Amino acid sequence: MSRLSGDTATGKSSKRSTSTGKSSENALRRETVGIDDISVYIPKLYLPVTGEFAASRGIDPAKLTRGIGIERMAVPDVHEDAATMAAMSLLELMRRANLKPEEIGKIYVGTESAVDEAKALGTYVIGMLEQVYGAGSFQDCATVEFKSACIGTTQALEALSYWAAAEEEDKVGVVIASDVAKYPLRSAGEYTQGAGSVSLLVKKNPRLIALEGIFGSFTRDENDFFRPLGATTAVVNGKHSNQCYLDAMQGAFDAFAAKARRKGVIVPKEGECVTDFFSHLLFHIPYPRMVEYASAAIFEHYWQGQARWKEVEAEIGAEPKPGDYESPDKFQAAKSDYSRQFAKSKHFLDAFKSKVLDTTSISRLVGNIYTGSIYLGLASLIEQERVKSGDRLCFGAYGSGCSALVFSGLVQSDAASVPKRDLFQRLERRTQIPLADYERLHEGLKEKSIIAPSQEFALTEIDHQGYRHYGWIG
Ligand code: CAA
DSSP, X not given: OXXXXXXXXXXXXXXXXXXXXXXXXXXXXXXXXXXXXXXXXXXXXXXXXXXXXXXXXXXXXXXXXXXXXXXXXEEOOTTOOHHHHHHHHHHHHHHHHTOOGGGEEEEEEEOSSOSOSSSOHHHHHHHHHHHHHOTTTTTTOEEEEEOBTBTHHHHHHHHHHXXXXXXXXXOEEEEEEEEEEOOOTTSTTXXXXXXXXXXXXXEESOSSEEEEEEEEEEEOOOOSEEOOTTOSSOXXXXXXXXXXXHHHHHHHHHHHHHHHHHTTSBOOOTTOOGGGGOSEEEEOOSSHHHHHHHHHHHHHHHHTTSTHHHHHHHHHOOOOOGGGXXXXXXXXXXXXXXXXXXXXXXXXXXXXXXXXXXXXXXXXXXXXXXXXXXXXXXXXXXXXXOOOTTOEEEEEEEETTTEEEEEEEEEOTTGGGSOOOOHHHHXXXXXXOOHHXXXXXHTTOOOSOSSOOOSEEEEEXXXXXXXXXXXXXX
């Protein structure tokens, strides 16, 4: 995030950016805030959705691999929960960045899989990390939990970026996303489950991505997806949740585009539209196919009225017009059908392949990790070396209930110096479990871990008061 309004965060003007910053401001050295590093923890167990799972649920495997976009779901073992996964991704981040506990000023945790109704998940995480770094080593660090379904982590990132910009003692902040995505067995949500944690190091002058300080929001009260107190699985109104996601994303995108224009950061000229300014667009990934729906809706919206739309029309015909239909319902049905044609058009599919598809590669192998999914998309791009210095990225986060937040960031010149994480190789080393083990784990019927914990944090006991005990298992 630039601390001077109207500046681009790379410190050099991007080809497509317009700076309205006054010359005296431009002369000042700009300090950016953003994501310096990212770490990912995914449980060691997985269930393939083809084979035994698809057969037992009576589903054509092609529906899951193409219609939903999923191949494998990550499954937490008996000793794992949102707190252990968060501690694992934080430990990896600290080791990667050679961070000492006293250098961290804030740990904000985004989760909708809280392990306690009152106690912050981050305090359990600090308790675990102190078993490695020493008792009291995190006592100067503040922690708080952000709950807003899958958007909690992004709200935390926005809040932490303001804190980091104002921080005067050069402390850094960490945002942790950690979730277990869980729906009832044999429900339509079941094949979109997953689990994992992502930690983001947020600081001034980041090596990876400088935030541009432009956030566009959209919020509306909805019942698309929720988990009443005491329930262990989410209640979901599936198709409605897809529509809420699309409405909220469009609203937040419009708010972002208007703000970016007002600040002079993204000012499309004749023949350009806002999506042209992004090298990659990262959307929340409840399942990879949803990202295709979201991209189609956003590209269709912004391309309409542009010269290129003539080429789209040459491929799929002209848009339906209200006057050509005898009722509003028939017009709406024709519009939906037209949008489906657009989503299959060569123009859209080319843009989708070059700007969006690669964000979903890890999610295909992991499933939904709720509030961290969009950052799994970022890790996916980075691991596949799809981002380069100067690229502008667009992030579109969605949280059921519902709200969306769209923001942008610029890939920094030091990005290539940040070591890779070998995520794809690590995912290949996981252990496949049979359907029966998955179902027993899901229902809480397994007492012993499938893989005994080693070199990791583990839940060791829930005592008579409901307090959770965690340990570092060497
Ligand atoms: N081969 C290939 N494709 C097939 C197929 C086959 N044999 N059979 C069906 N398909 C296709 C369908 O045609 C459809 O694609 P199109 O949209 O292009 O037509 C696709 O597979 C999905 O099939 P359905 O329409 O039958 O959908 P479903 O009943 O399986 O439900 C779901 C899908 C609503 C996502 C359900 O899995 C669900 O409720 N998931 C949990 C909620 C969720 O993830 N919502 C997303 C928005 S909310 C959010 O983002 C927050 C969050 O993280 C939860």
